[in-house]
Amino acid sequence: MDLSLESISLPPWDPARAEEWNDAYEKVENYLRACRVSSHLQRARLNALILQRVYDRTQSDASAAGLPVSELAIVEVRARIAEWLGHYLPPRADGHPLNLGEGMLAIYLCDGPTRWPYAFLDSYRMPAEYAEALSARVVRAGPDLAVSSMVPRDMDLGLMPELVGSAMESFEALPILKTLLAWLLFLGLLGFLFWYTR
Amino acid sequence: MTTDTSNQIPVQVVNPARHSSRRQVLFFSCVVFLTSVATWLMADILWRGGLTGLETAMLILFVPLFGMVALGFAQAVVGFFVLLRRRDKYEITATLPDGEPFAEQLPATALLIPIYNEDVSRVYEGLRSMYLALTNAGLISRFDFFILSDSTDPNKWIEEEVGWIDLCKQLKGFGHIFYRKRHIPINRKSGNISDFCRRWGKRYRYMVVLDADSLMEAKTLARMVQIMEANPQTGILQTAPQPIQAQTPLARMLQFAGYCYGPIFQAGLNYWQSNNGNFWGHNAIIRTAPFIEHCALPALPGSSKHSRFMSHDYVEAALMRRANYEVWLAYTLGGSFENLPPTMIDCAKRDRRWCRGNFQHSWLLMAQGLLPINRLHLSLGILSYLCSPLWLAFMILGMLQFRHDVVAQKTSFDADIGLSSYLDIGGGRLALYLFLATLAMLTLPKVLATLLVLCDREKRRAFGGGTKAVVSFVTEHLFSALMAPVLMLFTSLSVTFVLLGREITWGSQRRDAEGIDWPAILRAHTWHTALGLIAAEIAYRIHPAFFWWTLPVTLGLFLSIPLSALLGYEPFGRFLNRLGLFRTPPETEPPLMVTHMEKNLEVCRSQLPPPEWLRKYYGVAQVTLDPYINAAHVSLLHVKRKLSYPSTAYFQKLSERLLTQGPAALNRRELLALLRNADSMSAIHDRLWKMPDRQLSDWWKMAMRHYNALTGRPRTPLYR
Numbered sequence: 001m002d003l004s005l006e007s008i009s010l011p012p013w014d015p016a017r018a019e020e021w022n023d024a025y026e027k028v029e030n031y032l033r034a035c036r037v038s039s040h041l042q043r044a045r046l047n048a049l050i051l052q053r054v055y056d057r058t059q060s061d062a063s064a065a066g067l068p069v070s071e072l073a074i075v076e077v078r079a080r081i082a083e084w085l086g087h088y089l090p091p092r093a094d095g096h097p098l099n100l101g102e103g104m105l106a107i108y109l110c111d112g113p114t115r116w117p118y119a120f121l122d123s124y125r126m127p128a129e130y131a132e133a134l135s136a137r138v139v140r141a142g143p144d145l146a147v148s149s150m151v152p153r154d155m156d157l158g159l160m161p162e163l164v165g166s167a168m169e170s171f172e173a174l175p176i177l178k179t180l181l182a183w184l185l186f187l188g189l190l191g192f193l194f195w196y197t198r
Numbered sequence: 199m200t201t202d203t204s205n206q207i208p209v210q211v212v213n214p215a216r217h218s219s220r221r222q223v224l225f226f227s228c229v230v231f232l233t234s235v236a237t238w239l240m241a242d243i244l245w246r247g248g249l250t251g252l253e254t255a256m257l258i259l260f261v262p263l264f265g266m267v268a269l270g271f272a273q274a275v276v277g278f279f280v281l282l283r284r285r286d287k288y289e290i291t292a293t294l295p296d297g298e299p300f301a302e303q304l305p306a307t308a309l310l311i312p313i314y315n316e317d318v319s320r321v322y323e324g325l326r327s328m329y330l331a332l333t334n335a336g337l338i339s340r341f342d343f344f345i346l347s348d349s350t351d352p353n354k355w356i357e358e359e360v361g362w363i364d365l366c367k368q369l370k371g372f373g374h375i376f377y378r379k380r381h382i383p384i385n386r387k388s389g390n391i392s393d394f395c396r397r398w399g400k401r402y403r404y405m406v407v408l409d410a411d412s413l414m415e416a417k418t419l420a421r422m423v424q425i426m427e428a429n430p431q432t433g434i435l436q437t438a439p440q441p442i443q444a445q446t447p448l449a450r451m452l453q454f455a456g457y458c459y460g461p462i463f464q465a466g467l468n469y470w471q472s473n474n475g476n477f478w479g480h481n482a483i484i485r486t487a488p489f490i491e492h493c494a495l496p497a498l499p500g501s502s503k504h505s506r507f508m509s510h511d512y513v514e515a516a517l518m519r520r521a522n523y524e525v526w527l528a529y530t531l532g533g534s535f536e537n538l539p540p541t542m543i544d545c546a547k548r549d550r551r552w553c554r555g556n557f558q559h560s561w562l563l564m565a566q567g568l569l570p571i572n573r574l575h576l577s578l579g580i581l582s583y584l585c586s587p588l589w590l591a592f593m594i595l596g597m598l599q600f601r602h603d604v605v606a607q608k609t610s611f612d613a614d615i616g617l618s619s620y621l622d623i624g625g626g627r628l629a630l631y632l633f634l635a636t637l638a639m640l641t642l643p644k645v646l647a648t649l650l651v652l653c654d655r656e657k658r659r660a661f662g663g664g665t666k667a668v669v670s671f672v673t674e675h676l677f678s679a680l681m682a683p684v685l686m687l688f689t690s691l692s693v694t695f696v697l698l699g700r701e702i703t704w705g706s707q708r709r710d711a712e713g714i715d716w717p718a719i720l721r722a723h724t725w726h727t728a729l730g731l732i733a734a735e736i737a738y739r740i741h742p743a744f745f746w747w748t749l750p751v752t753l754g755l756f757l758s759i760p761l762s763a764l765l766g767y768e769p770f771g772r773f774l775n776r777l778g779l780f781r782t783p784p785e786t787e788p789p790l791m792v793t794h795m796e797k798n799l800e801v802c803r804s805q806l807p808p809p810e811w812l813r814k815y816y817g818v819a820q821v822t823l824d825p826y827i828n829a830a831h832v833s834l835l836h837v838k839r840k841l842s843y844p845s846t847a848y849f850q851k852l853s854e855r856l857l858t859q860g861p862a863a864l865n866r867r868e869l870l871a872l873l874r875n876a877d878s879m880s881a882i883h884d885r886l887w888k889m890p891d892r893q894l895s896d897w898w899k900m901a902m903r904h905y906n907a908l909t910g911r912p913r914t915p916l917y918r
Contacts, residue, residue, distance in 0.1 A: 023891060031887055033906035034824050071888040078887075101829040101880060108826035111367060142376045143342070146400035150392050152494040153517075158564030165499020165561070196598065 024073040036113035218472035225470040232268035242616040259592040274643030277466030290526040299420040304340040305403040312390045316410035319802040327791040331416035343375040348383035352869040353817030388510035409480035411537035418533030422483040433523025436482040437534035446540040448765035454780040459647040464529035473524035474571040479511035492521035509555025516572035541766035546688040553692040586689035662781030680754040723758040730755025815861040828883040835876040849878040860897030
């Protein structure tokens with residue numbers, strides 16, 4: 001993608017839509033910052049280029065004219081990123097091109113914007129090292145599976161636990177029994193106090 | 199990535215079975231002897247012309263209560279002599295091969311860090327320290343780290359993912375540090391470990407199970423593997439984790455106790471249990487193959503709500519022993535660390551979890567095939583919690599009995615009957631002697647442990663000098679005595695709730711700048727204070743002398759609020775440190791990896807956090823807003839199947855609410871459901887950026903500006 005500063009020729013702005021274009025500018029600015037493009041100059045340059053392309057699109061594509069400019073701007077910036085990454089990232093093993101998410105992950109994994117702050121979306125300033133780093137794009141959360149079967153062995157808990165277990169299950173199924181027991185305990189306590197105070 | 203290619207080291211056979219039986223007979227004979235004599239004395243005191251119902255109940259309660267005191271005493275005395283001789287023939291570390299370990303000698307070992315909504319910075323900085331230590335020792339090629347997350351907090355989940363990627367990038371650790379998030383945390387920690395075993399267990403001969411706050415030195419890890427290699431019959435090797443990073447007075451006291459008193463209890467424990475040791479759930483190495491084959495936890499009978507073991511460790515040790523593999527405690531290995539709870543309320547919370555877990559072990563007491571010693575371990579675990587309500591009941595009965603005697607104007611208590619007639623002392627004097635003997639048995643282990651410190655010049659220096667060690671011992675003993683009744687009430691409440699099958703919640707603490715959460719302290723301790731006052735009043739009304747007898751208990755309860763606040767007050771902890779009190783060896787000579795971790799944590803915590811309103815949903819904001827984090831999160835989700843129409847509609851509805859009303863419009867389950875769905879997360883990210891501002895909720899508009907402007911770059915636990 002050719003993004004040299006010389007190629008910018010700002011479009012004639014319609015003052016009635018200035019606010020809309022301002023929103024689009026802010027959106028692209030925020031998006032580029034979220035992409036860790038930390039240089040103000042770089043962001044301003046890219047922003048102007050993106051908006052210019054959006055403007056061209058609104059002029060040439062009737063379907064785009066009805067859409068909000070900020071949406072078109074984000075679509076444009078993401079399309080530019082995908083196109084730019086397409087130069088450096090090999091396609092998947094199944095032949096399909098990588099999607100934008102996979103490309104973004106590749107940038108993230110090699111810390112691209114931090115290590116090469118002026119190379120983002122700029123094919124002219126793309127260091128070979130960056131291009132190479134982008135190709136190591138896979139993140140592996142775990143090693144290859146080596147599946148084992150881990151199942152509990154039969155365990156005879158003994159007669160008492162089995163009986164208590166089944167009693168507890170009935171107990172849980174009938175909450176009235178719980179309440180009854182609580183009252184019995186309370187009555188027992190009263191009985192004890194009666195006996196103790198005689 | 200590590201694979202198991204090494205050859206076995208020649209085996210040094212250890213067969214301690216015969217000796218361990220002899221030791222067990224000797225040890226438990228001592229315990230039974232002490233308990234029997236004390237019970238006889240107690241019976242003699244109570245039997246003044248027969249036993250009433252109350253007296254019989256008191257005598258019955260006395261036996262397990264004194265039994266536990268005798269057990270601790272005997273263990274400490276035995277441990278004291280073992281440490282005095284400076285060697286134990288049947289200690290597992292004696293089988294360590296000579297020389298430093300080489301990477302080629304070590305088989306593949308996985309280090310597992312199961313986490314559940316933990317402080318991510320602490321977990322990852324600990325991991326970083328261990329990773330660097332292993333790298334510096336040239337051993338990293340034989341160890342892989344697995345972060346096994348069961349976190350249910352959406353923000354923690356994202357923080358963990360981001361932190362993991364950043365950590366791997368910084369350490370070049372991809373392929374050695376792995377992250378696994380379970381979407382449904384079945385069976386909690388044990389289920390998490392089992393999940394690892396089922397997926398990757400076969401790749402590793404050993405796994406070292408760590409806690410979120412665990413730290414282990416490279417040398418220790420290598421030696422553990424070496425010991426396992428030298429002892430093929432050993433299934434689990436447990437280290438004795440040493441506390442570190444204590445800041446509050448309570449944590450500092452516990453840390454001091456851990457270093458000063460811990461060794462004699464551990465040596466005594468190893469003396470009688472030898473190859474029948476226990477697993478404490480973390481800082482231990484496990485032989486993976488037998489663990490997979492034999493240690494899957496059985497389901498529990500009874501209610502489905504509590505149908506899984508919460509305290510899995512004791513059960514796994516018992517199952518390992520049932521499969522004829524040994525379980526050892528390597529108490530002299532060192533280089534194994536953990537953190538301590540900072541406040542009394544945190545201690546109570548931890549105990550509440552352990553209490554529930556230990557009581558579940560009662561199902562296994564009569565299970566077929568378990569060794570008697572494992573039944574004993576399980577019983578002691580239960581009894582350690584049951585003792586609190588038993589002690590409470592004993593005191594209530596004692597109070598009732600005393601009142602009964604006062605009302606009835608019984609004078610026979612002081613009469614020379616039974617043993618006291620031969621000794622020419624009354625029942626009152628005999629009771630006083632028994633009381634003092636019990637106190638001595640509770641105190642003597644600490645005295646012996648302090649003596650061991652005082653007798654060794656190096657140790658004395660490590661504890662800040664002889665005088666300071668003694669002052670620390672006295673102060674610790676005093677505070678422990680005051681805390682004991684409060685912890686007894688906490689535990690009694692936990693036991694009661696466990697027996698009723700109910701949950702107790704205290705909620706999280708909100709500490710002020712000085713580390714004190716007054717509302718939580720007042721909520722937790724007001725009833726202790728009230729109970730202490732009422733008990734003191736009743737005791738005084740019964741008899742002034744009885745008031746003085748019960749004062750050690752009632753005073754602790756009465757002072758519980760200031761005590762809890764003081765012991766959780768960090769500046770006081772620092773003041774004690776400046777005085778040189780509760781000084782411990784890792785403070786005198788801090789291990790390199792601990793210093794390294796603390797330095798990094800300081801850097802992490804010095805960073806400006808996002809504003810409060812954003813912090814609450816920061817992870818959600820990150821994963822939705824940030825193109826990189828969204829991409830990373832989606833790549834870690836492995837959902838490939840096509841969703842049904844109702845599911846798709848459900849996710850669309852949630853996404854709409856998230857964007858137009860903000861994250862607060864969704865509950866935790868809904869947020870987690872969205873975060874688990876890869877398609878939804880990609881779509882939400884896309885829509886958030888494309889949507890005109892007027893359609894977005896105010897929260898997102900603010901978040902977009904703050905995310906970029908205030909935090910500059912996404913907040914990770916690492917920040918470098």
